[in-house]
Amino acid sequence: MISVEEAKELVKQHIKTSDKHLNLPIEKTLNYILAKDLHANISLPPFAQSAMDGYAINIEDFSDEKIFEIQTIIPAGHTKLEKLEKGKAIRIFTGAPIPDGADAIIVQEKAKEENGLVRFDAQELKAMQNIRPIGEQIQKGEVAVAKGTLLTPETLSFIASFGITELCVQKQPQISIFVNGDELIKAGQELEFGQIYESNSLGLKAAVENTNFPVASVQHLPDNKIKVMEAISKATTEMDFLLLSGGISVGDYDYIGSSLRELGCQEIFYKVKQKPGKPLFFGKLNDCYVFALPGNPAASLTCFYEYVLPALHQFSGNGFKELSTFLIPLAHDFKKKGDRAQFLKAKIENHKVSVMGKQASSMLRSFINSSGYVYISAEQAEVKEGELVEVRVF
Numbered sequence: 001m002i003s004v005e006e007a008k009e010l011v012k013q014h015i016k017t018s019d020k021h022l023n024l025p026i027e028k029t030l031n032y033i034l035a036k037d038l039h040a041n042i043s044l045p046p047f048a049q050s051a052m053d054g055y056a057i058n059i060e061d062f063s064d065e066k067i068f069e070i071q072t073i074i075p076a077g078h079t080k081l082e083k084l085e086k087g088k089a090i091r092i093f094t095g096a097p098i099p100d101g102a103d104a105i106i107v108q109e110k111a112k113e114e115n116g117l118v119r120f121d122a123q124e125l126k127a128m129q130n131i132r133p134i135g136e137q138i139q140k141g142e143v144a145v146a147k148g149t150l151l152t153p154e155t156l157s158f159i160a161s162f163g164i165t166e167l168c169v170q171k172q173p174q175i176s177i178f179v180n181g182d183e184l185i186k187a188g189q190e191l192e193f194g195q196i197y198e199s200n201s202l203g204l205k206a207a208v209e210n211t212n213f214p215v216a217s218v219q220h221l222p223d224n225k226i227k228v229m230e231a232i233s234k235a236t237t238e239m240d241f242l243l244l245s246g247g248i249s250v251g252d253y254d255y256i257g258s259s260l261r262e263l264g265c266q267e268i269f270y271k272v273k274q275k276p277g278k279p280l281f282f283g284k285l286n287d288c289y290v291f292a293l294p295g296n297p298a299a300s301l302t303c304f305y306e307y308v309l310p311a312l313h314q315f316s317g318n319g320f321k322e323l324s325t326f327l328i329p330l331a332h333d334f335k336k337k338g339d340r341a342q343f344l345k346a347k348i349e350n351h352k353v354s355v356m357g358k359q360a361s362s363m364l365r366s367f368i369n370s371s372g373y374v375y376i377s378a379e380q381a382e383v384k385e386g387e388l389v390e391v392r393v394f
């Protein structure tokens, strides 16, 4: 059985970033990954701009006593470069082009205007005050946004300021989710003795979608090896990722592992020294990455967050992006049972973190209102109150 660290390293090594790109109108690219470096096609700002509503002057002409004649008015959107005449002021507004010869904007709160004349309050002036120089934010030709960047609302807004209408983005992975087990029934049906409502597919689908990747299909497979093999064989020729849940342990009706092997799936690892999620399988079949997640609901989700999520990011050009991790003092002593690494649902309160109750991998309850996992490595046996622990936030 390999360690959590070894398993992650293997995922990182084996997932290749997709070279499938597509061009999309910029307004359709939210949450895609930029596939090519984007160079600034113009400087920003493209011309020197006033940062305030006020008056453009040349500092050499300024003295507290002086009254300036107002030469003209420059509103935002004025498309002609004006020239400031010696000793005069120009009325100007935020975003308007600075006239040639001006090197300071005095805000209107420090001025009094009357009959075409303006008198400024006594004040110290700094060269270029309230002026946004050309290219202050970025110069034409510089890399504006590097490939591999997630297209967030802020990034898209920045890109839009270059007047760009189309972007080359990474194609999103095609993902299928299969859940397996004869005991599982769909919500809405009457529960018979021995049956449970199937819940992992909803959790996994929501977790994938929460990361802004689409789910192509969800399917429930019976405990029937022929059907399992047929479904896996078809999905792995069509999908980039197949997420299987359940049937990967050692029981007589756990057909996922044997089906994958008989179909010739390359096994990259099976079984990780962790709780929950020990019988996690990762492999590759027909160019499709296969994660067989243990069926216990908390194990399925934990393996998703810790292994599948970074794999999806890496495939999509966003690097092996794991959950954000913080070091936070533990609010109580903790003794670990067993020698596996543990991902424990936990809550951060008052700058400390507490491990929640009901941690069994069959239970989801401790996820409710949790902030993330406390990660206790395989080597650690206990942690004392106040010691810093790794908290992985989902």
Ligand SMILES: Nc1nc2c(c(=O)[nH]1)N[C@H]1C(S)=C(S)[C@@H](COP(=O)(O)OP(=O)(O)OC[C@H]3O[C@@H](n4cnc5c(N)ncnc54)[C@H](O)[C@@H]3O)O[C@H]1N2
Pocket (backbone or CB within 6 Å): 179, 180, 181, 183, 184, 196, 197, 198, 199, 200, 201, 245, 246, 247, 248, 249, 250, 251, 254, 276, 277, 278, 279, 293, 294, 295, 296, 297, 299, 361, 362
């Ligand atoms: N003899 C051994 N038995 C088990 C071992 C072992 O090492 N030796 N490992 C245990 C561990 S650890 C885990 S985790 C589970 C994983 O088993 P499977 O991946 O084969 O999952 P199932 O047996 O199909 O299901 C486990 C559990 O979860 C429920 N389940 C499954 N799918 C769903 C779903 N979609 N929605 C809701 N609940 C689901 C299922 O009914 C079972 O109760 O194996 C242990 N056994």
Ligand code: MOO
Pocket (backbone or CB within 6 Å): 274, 275, 276, 277, 278, 279, 294, 296, 299, 361, 362
């Ligand atoms: O690995 Mo299992 O998730 O411990 O129950």
